[in-house]
Each structure stands twice: as structure tokens, then as C-alpha cells.
Amino acid sequence: MASFPAYFEAVMSRNQEPHIPPRQIVDSWPDELEYAGDPISAPWLRDESQAGRAGVTTRPRDRVLVELGDSLPQLGSNLADPGRLFTGLPDESVDNADAVAIYRPWHFFRDEWGIEIYEHNLLRFTHQIAEAMCESPYLLAPIVFRQVLEHEYAHFDFEVIATRFEDVTADPCYREYCLSRYALRVRDEQTGPLEEAIATWREVVFARRTRGVLGPASSRYAKAVEMLSREAPSGYRDWPLLQDPKTRGSVVCDLCGGCILGYPFALEEGDWWRSTRTHRAEVPLRWMGEHENLKIFGAREKEWRRPTIKELERWLKSTYGASITRGKGSHRHYDLGNGVKGTYSTSAGHLLRPEAKQLAAKLEFPSDRELCIAILQGA
Numbered sequence: 072m073a074s075f076p077a078y079f080e081a082v083m084s085r086n087q088e089p090h091i092p093p094r095q096i097v098d099s100w101p102d103e104l105e106y107a108g109d110p111i112s113a114p115w116l117r118d119e120s121q122a123g124r125a126g127v128t129t130r131p132r133d134r135v136l137v138e139l140g141d142s143l144p145q146l147g148s149n150l151a152d153p154g155r156l157f158t159g160l161p162d163e164s165v166d167n168a169d170a171v172a173i174y175r176p177w178h179f180f181r182d183e184w185g186i187e188i189y190e191h192n193l194l195r196f197t198h199q200i201a202e203a204m205c206e207s208p209y210l211l212a213p214i215v216f217r218q219v220l221e222h223e224y225a226h227f228d229f230e231v232i233a234t235r236f237e238d239v240t241a242d243p244c245y246r247e248y249c250l251s252r253y254a255l256r257v258r259d260e261q262t263g264p265l266e267e268a269i270a271t272w273r274e275v276v277f278a279r280r281t282r283g284v285l286g287p288a289s290s291r292y293a294k295a296v297e298m299l300s301r302e303a304p305s306g307y308r309d310w311p312l313l314q315d316p317k318t319r320g321s322v323v324c325d326l327c328g329g330c331i332l333g334y335p336f337a338l339e340e341g342d343w344w345r346s347t348r349t350h351r352a353e354v355p356l357r358w359m360g361e362h363e364n365l366k367i368f369g370a371r372e373k374e375w376r377r378p379t380i381k382e383l384e385r386w387l388k389s390t391y392g393a394s395i396t397r398g399k400g401s402h403r404h405y406d407l408g409n410g411v412k413g414t415y416s417t418s419a420g421h422l423l424r425p426e427a428k429q430l431a432a433k434l435e436f437p438s439d440r441e442l443c444i445a446i447l448q449g450a
């Protein structure tokens with residue numbers, strides 16, 4: 072299966088062509104677009120300070136690619152001081168998953184796409200839910216992390232859907248959707264963006280299915296998540312729109328056709344819009360916080376190694392169409408044809424750290440670690 076960045080790139084570069092008006096329009100919008108609440112853009116385009124992610128660190132050295140552990144950790148057992156993390160947190164509440172993490176769509180962020188998780192707000196969000204159900208935050212930390220990811224993966228799903236539309240219609244709809252149609256009113260009952268209602272519904276469904284891990288605490292957890300989601304901002308709190316299986320499909324179709332495509336469009340109802348586990352595994356997860364706290368959330372730094380010279384060269388050629396020539400001794404030159412040139416040594420058999428750092432800077436990767444992971448994924 073083609074990886075998503077490659078697919079996104081292929082569709083977007085094709086759609087640089089002059090706009091081709093799509094056919095099969097079943098109706099047309101009124102002249103005046105109506106919004107549910109304020110005509111806002113998607114949260115990933117908003118100023119970070121307004122999005123409630125206060126107190127986060129965004130220094131590149133603090134951002135680390137992570138993956139979820141295979142099993143949930145023994146509760147609090149691997150902590151030197153389990154009382155430390157959840158004490159002294161600021162009082163102001165975190166009222167939705169997008170204040171804890173954010174999906175950065177490939178259409179806007181390219182190599183920086185993926186889900187960013189803000190540890191500081193994840194701690195506060197976990198604490199709130201734990202308090203609502205009179206439970207230890209340590210019991211819930213790995214679960215709440217996955218709950219937030221459920222929400223963010225829904226945003227990923229809709230970027231994939233939008234790209235599939237762009238593929239078929241040659242109409243670059245996703246950027247415009249995020250900028251201006253995100254909060255469009257397509258259903259009378261909406262109080263805000265429909266995509267947030269669906270993403271929050273995913274959280275509620277996730278919470279209702281935790282019996283296997285939480286045991287008897289599961290129903291209290293589900294109730295706490297539902298209660299806090301009802302107090303969430305407009306759009307987010309509209310998740311009960313998805314409760315009724317009879318109307319659920321039409322809500323998704325209204326979002327996909329009306330908002331994302333930009334004109335009412337008849338779509339089949341069903342689960343076609345959901346990504347698979349394999350698709351989700353491609354979404355980079357970036358942890359904005361302390362490395363050593365990852366284990367509390369049942370996550371770890373993504374495993375990586377330095378790519379071999381063969382893997383490096385294959386990646387440079389397939390991604391950039393690089394030309395590679397022999398230099399002095401064990402050195403080789405690469406030329407990406409866009410002004411980016413350099414050399415590397417083949418003597419160690421793998422890409423050396425200083426050379427990886429240089430190449431990462433030239434290709435605007437945040438660090439040599441992210442470059443190496445990109446090479447390993449693409450090679």
C-alpha cells in the first residue's frame with residue numbers, strides 16, 4: 072500500500088492544475104453560507120496561545136517521535152515518585168481533546184504532519200477525568216492518552232477522505248474546507264463544527280469499550296467522559312448527534328459532502344470513512360514533553376537506528392530523484408537537483424551522525440532522528 076505522505080503528495084501535485092469544476096452536484100448552496108456558531112477555521116490553523124495549550128514546550132529538542140507500547144503499563148509501578156506528576160497542576164480546565172493534542176494535516180504541514188501531544192495538558196485532562204470518577208490518575212493515564220488519540224485519528228480520517236475526493240474530482244477541497252467551511256451549518260442541530268462532534272463521539276465510543284482494561288471502573292470512566300464532553304465547547308458537545316445509529320451515517324455524509332467537498336453530494340452511508348490500524352500506524356506521533364514520563368502513558372520513544380548507506384541512497388533517489396556520484400576514497404556526493412548537495416562517507420556502512428545532522432538541516436527535518444525515521448520508513 073502506498074504510504075500516506077506519498078499519496079497526499081501525488082494527489083496534491085496533480086491538483087495544482089487549473090481548477091476543474093466538479094460534476095454530479097445534486098443541489099447548490101444558498102448564496103450566503105450559514106455557520107454553526109462563529110465562522111472559524113480548523114483548530115490546527117489557529118494560534119497556539121488561543122487553543123488553550125498554555126505551558127507547552129515547543130522547542131524542537133523536546134519533540135520526540137513516539138509509539139504506543141504493546142501492553143498497558145503496570146499502574147504506577149515504574150515510577151520513582153508516583154505522587155509528583157499530578158500534583159500542583161494549574162486549576163483551569165482542559166475542556167476538549169484538541170487542547171491536549173492536535174492533528175497537523177499533511178496538506179498544511181508536510182514533513183511536520185502528524186499528531187502532536189502536549190504532555191502538560193494531557194496531565195491536566197487525565198486529572199480532570201480521574202477526579203470526576205474518583206479514581207487514581209495513574210490508572211487512567213495510558214487510557215486517556217489513547218482516548219485523545221481516538222479523537223485526533225478522526226481528523227486524520229477526514230484528511231484522507233478529503234484527499235480521496237481530491238483524487239476523484241481533481242478539486243483541491245481540503246485546504247478550503249479547513250480555512251472556511253469547517254464550521255459550516257449543514258444540520259439544524261449543530262452548535263459548531265461537525266468534524267469535532269464526530270471526533271468527540273469517537274472518544275465516547277472508546278471510553279465505553281474499556282471494560283477489558285479497566286474492569287468495573289470502565290462504566291464510571293465512560294460516564295465521566297460523556298459528562299465532560301457534554302460541557303465541551305460548541306461542536307465538541309454535539310457528539311450525541313451520532314448516538315442514533317439511524318442518523319449517524321447521514322451526519323458523516325453531511326460533513327463529507329456538504330462541508331469537505333463544499334457542495335451537497337449524495338454519499339453512501341457506512342464505515343467507509345474509517346482508517347484501519349495499518350493506516351493509523353503511519354501517522355507520526357510527536358510528544359511535546361518529558362521523555363521520561365512517556366512510560367506513564369504506556370508509550371515509548373519510537374525505535375529507530377541509523378540507516379544503512381544502501382537505505383539512504385534508495386531513499387534519496389526515490390524521494391528526491393537524487394544523483395549520486397563517487398568522490399575521494401569512501402566518500403560519495405549527492406545532488407538533489409534543487410540546490411541541495413553534500414557528501415557522506417560509506418566507510419561505516421551507515422549514515423554517520425554529523426552527516427545525518429547536516430542532511431536533516433538541509434532538508435528541514437527538525438532533527439537527525441526524524442530524518443533517520445523518515446529514511447527507514449521510506450526505504
Ligand SMILES: [Zn+2]
Binds near residue numbers: 168169222226266267
Ligand atoms: Zn478535534
